[in-house]
Amino acid sequence: MSSSTTSSDGKLLGVLVLTRHGDRAGFYQDPTTYTATGTIITPLGTQQEFQLGQLLRSMYLNSSSPLNIPGLNDTIVNQNQIDVRADAGGELGVIYDSAVALLQGLFPATANYTTDLANGTDIEGALGGYQYIPIQSVEPNLDVSLEGYTDCNTFTDATTAFYNSAEFKQKANESAAFLAMLPPYLDGRPTTLENMYNIYDFMNVQSIHNAAFAKVLPPTFLAQAATLASWHEYNVFTSPQLDGPGNIAGRTVLPNIINGLRNIANQTNPILFAYQSLAYKPFLSLFNMTGVAQTYPQLANLVNYAAAVTMEVRQPSDGSEPVIRFSFKNGTDAEFVQYNLIGADGDVTISALANHVNSALVNTTAQWCTVCNNTQDRGCGALTEAANAALASASASSSGHGHQRISPVGAGFLGAGLAVAVMLAMFGMLAFLGCLVVGRGTGKRRKARAASPDAAESEEKA
Known part of the structure; x- marks a missing residue:
């Protein structure tokens, strides 16, 4: 080639x-x-x-x-x-x-x-x-x-909004007749446009690995499913605006x-x-x-x-x-x-x-947590706790009085001096968590697995 x-x-x-x-x-x-x-x-x-x-x-x-x-x-x-x-x-x-x-x-x-x-x-x-x-x-x-x-909550919200859009509803109406013909070939999977990738993936995998399925599937169905799945996935995983x-x-x-x-x-x-x-x-x-x-x-x-x-x-x-x-x-x-x-x-x-x-x-996990409106998952919970703890400490040191916890987003509205204190207090914890830079974390499996199937299978089970 x-x-x-x-x-x-x-x-x-x-x-x-x-x-x-x-x-x-x-x-x-x-x-x-x-x-x-x-x-x-x-x-x-x-x-x-x-x-x-x-x-x-x-x-x-x-x-x-x-x-x-x-x-x-x-x-x-x-x-x-x-x-x-x-x-x-x-x-x-x-x-x-x-x-x-x-x-x-x-x-x-x-x-x-x-x-x-x-x-x-x-x-x-x-x-x-x-x-x-x-x-x-x-x-x-x-x-x-x-x-x-x-x-990523903002991604999930955007996907839901797409499914509720006039464009999606129009495509669903256009594809309804085709989807209605698919239940005999989907082993119980929902035949909705929202589920289009799973529909296509099942049909594609079965067409490759199941001779009986490949024999009975009408000749145009896989290509039609692929076209709808492509439209579906491209619209879900893109936005007109770069950000x-x-x-x-x-x-x-x-x-x-x-x-x-x-x-x-x-x-x-x-x-x-x-x-x-x-x-x-x-x-x-x-x-x-x-x-x-x-x-x-x-x-x-x-x-x-x-x-x-x-x-x-x-x-x-x-x-x-x-x-x-x-x-x-x-x-x-x-x-x-x-x-x-x-x-x-x-x-x-x-x-x-x-x-x-x-x-x-x-560029960073902290930035992802903000962009995705997530305060709990994938390190965001630890970042939120670290920010709150640092803010509490900085606030107590500067005022000597009681305080009310605020979110990490709220930290952006504090004065420059407090922001510096917060960042210094957070730095040690973030470095420990490995959350400072996107893409710099070390994975659990660093060395390539052996070529033998037994070795690969053993690691997968582990």
């Missing part, structure tokens, strides 16, 4: 890659809050991700490729040169396992992975030289960067994307390959916020299993600021196609992208 991306403009410094997970078993997600049940990756899913890793290897680690990244070790992985993060949220191990499989294709087992012992013995790594590559497992209760939409609640998935993932691009552009930083393994939701918000969905309407749709974005960082020959070249591959049967960001004609600078989205970014 080839790529339509060219390497004619400037030196390729490195690449940031975003991928959706591979094929998985079915699951269910609440159509309003988007909390999800767990599921598992399938053997097909691991193959899809492994083959995607092989493709990326042929593009960026092959010395004869026009896209070869200079200096990136292509045999034994140099762990200082790569940065890998994987969502460990509602779909549990599926997204993490997808990253493991992709990395096997990107850095395959090699007989060169050996060590000489003091007694003269030469030892090859286990499993034929399998390479264990660190993956940061991003746990949503500790780090909101990859799943900014769950437990709108529908864009929360993009607003939380973009800070790490921009930081990753800057790390690659900084030639004193060793990172040459940054990779994030995601659910489909951030892709929709990202395409909306960067303008590619508006310029290319075909991107205002669900992304397929093993879809991938590449954001190549290039140094122009005139020595000016590094630029980004954006390409997208929508699943295993597609090729990489180059698209223009933020309405530009060609590559854009990192600062241009950053300036375009900066006002909408959610």
Whole structure:
């Protein structure tokens, strides 16, 4: 499979890659809050991700490729040169396992992975030289960067408002006849437009894995369901305004994307390959916020299993600021196609992208708690308690009298001196909680799992 991306403009410094997970078993997600049940990756899913890793290897680690990244070790992985993060949220191990499989294709087992012992013995790594590559497992209760939409009250309110809108009611009326034909194929699932993603997901999973289902499903039904699900999900996970609640998935993932691009552009930083393994939701918000969905309407749709974005960082020959070249591959049967960001004609600078989205970014957990109107979940409860305790202490110290507790939001209306006192008092607790910066938390599973199914299964059970 080839790529339509060219390497004619400037030196390729490195690449940031975003991928959706591979094929998985079915699951269910609440159509309003988007909390999800767990599921598992399938053997097909691991193959899809492994083959995607092989493709990326042929593009960026092959010395004869026009896209070869200079200096990136292509045999034994140099762990200082790569940065890998994987969502460990509602779909549990599926997204993490997808990253493991992709990395096997990107850095395959090699007989060169050996060590000489003091007694003269030469030892090859286990499993034929399998390479264990660190993956940061991003746990949503500790780090909101990859799943900014769950437990986000303003997002839930916006979704509810969308379901009550005239536009949604019109679409529901238009699709009523089709939905009325679906109960025989849905195993009891509600056939409402609100539930459209779950309807499509069930039909899609069954069409792939259930021969009897695939045989009886009318030939147009899956495509019709996919069209409705795409319309549904794009409208839920986007907003016309950059800082709108529908864009929360993009607003939380973009800070790490921009930081990753800057790390690659900084030639004193060793990172040459940054990779994030995601659910489909951030892709929709990202395409909306960067303008590619508006310029290319075909991107205002669900992304397929093993879809991938590449954001190549290039140094122009005139020595000016590094630029980004954006390409997208929508699943295993597609090729990489180059698209223009933020309405530009060609590559854009990192600062241009950053300036375009900066006002909408959610950079800290505390900021997420405010944006999402949450004072209880995902660290917000601890932040609220810390703020109240700090305010109480500062107020008591300054007045010597009793006080009434106020919310963290209220702290913004206090004088500058009290605000400084509050921040100093909060700092120690926030650092302890790991809540200061979105995307900097350390996940529970840091090392990639072994390639053997038994090892992966044991960890999943744990």
